Amino acid sequence: MRALFVASPMVGHVQPLLPLAIALRDAGHDVVLATGPEGLAAGRSSGLDVRDVAPGLRVMPVFMGQALAHPLQARRAAAGEEREPSFVGVLFSALGARMADGVVRLADEWRPDIVVQEALAAVGALAAVRRGVPLVVVNMTFFDAERLFAVTAARLGGVARRHGLVHLPEPAEVLGTAPPSLVGSRRGRPMRFVPVPGDGAAPADLTRPGARPRIIVSRSTVADPRPDRLMSRVVEAAAGMDVEIVLARPDKHVSRGPLPANVRTTEWLPFPAVFPAAAATVHHGGAGTILTALAAGIPQLVTPGAGDRAVNAELVAARGVGLAIPTEQITPADLRRLVGDPALKQASRDVADEIAGMPAPAELVEPLAALAR
DSSP, rough: EEEEEEESSSSHHGGGGGHHHHHHTTTOOEEEEEEEEEHHHHHHHTTTEESSSSTTOOOOHHHHHHHSSSHHHHHHHTTOOOOSOHHHHHHHHHHHHHHHHHHHHHHHOOOOOEEETTTTTHHHHHHHHHTTTOOOEESSSSOOHHHHHHHGGGGGGGHHHHHTOOOOOOOOOEEEEEEHHHOOOOEEEEEOOOOOSSSSSOGGGGGOOSSSSSEEEEOOOSSSSSSSSSHHHHHHHHHTTSSSEEESOHHHHHHHHHHOOEEEEOOOOOOHHHHSSSEEEEOOOOOHHHHHHHTTTOEEOOOOTTTTTTHHHHHHHTTTTTTOHHHHHHHHHHHHHHHOOOOHHHHHHHHHHHTSSSOOOGGGHHHHHHHHH
């Protein structure tokens, strides 16, 4: 079987596809991953055959252009007020339109038997319908996968017609990585979330529990030139506390200033290697970071924010595996609860067990091969 994987050119969108792609490759199938420049390194770190289908594409200018073209939607999304993923469809369909020619060209040259895409890379559907093969959607978010696919695909009609295609197909299968206890029952097959560490080894001491509870603080992998108030707020709240604060990839505004003795900074950290030894994490609310913390069984403090981050934070709090607190409202009491509340710890361990019980990517190889026959 020849499987074409398609991902938006962002680390957090490439990585969730890698465990399944690797499982197919290791089972003897041919796999190619199509993405853009900002996703290439994440894909190639796994040893997969990765193709750049949109040379020169930069994500942030595309997103900023769409925000300027749709200012009201953009403001609502930035404030976390969108309960449905409408503006995300605007953003990712614009990315997909710029990837379309390369994806279709690759599909025509490589002739896949099946196309696997992440939910927001609806451009993968162009390749599937072009080749007349099944489309599989891997959902790495907490939104409904078919809704995400629909809002993105709906804006690619013009691109489809330009390639001589009348419509984009519905997914033949959906694979969901979100634990049902957070999002409820959904159509499709569950697939265990397998964290991808990426390149680089973790500092040895961070892979072991320390003398004090350790809180790892991270921010989005999406580049943002603005000061990061999340990290500076945690530093302020943790001053004088008997905890160890680790700031992963702090921006220059934080790292240039004086830091308390219980705070240290690091470069990129492989979270799958360091989360199990931590007491908790504080982060921006990205789905990948949430799932990595859940798989490690540690409580998390999530700051509601733009896009899906408000919904993600609510789900974490509702399940009892963490706290949802706006950045400027984080207090020392919140950090003490984060590392000391037995209920948060138990709920986090329960969800880790739930994730471990979901089918591994390798268990889905044969069903996908059967779908492609």
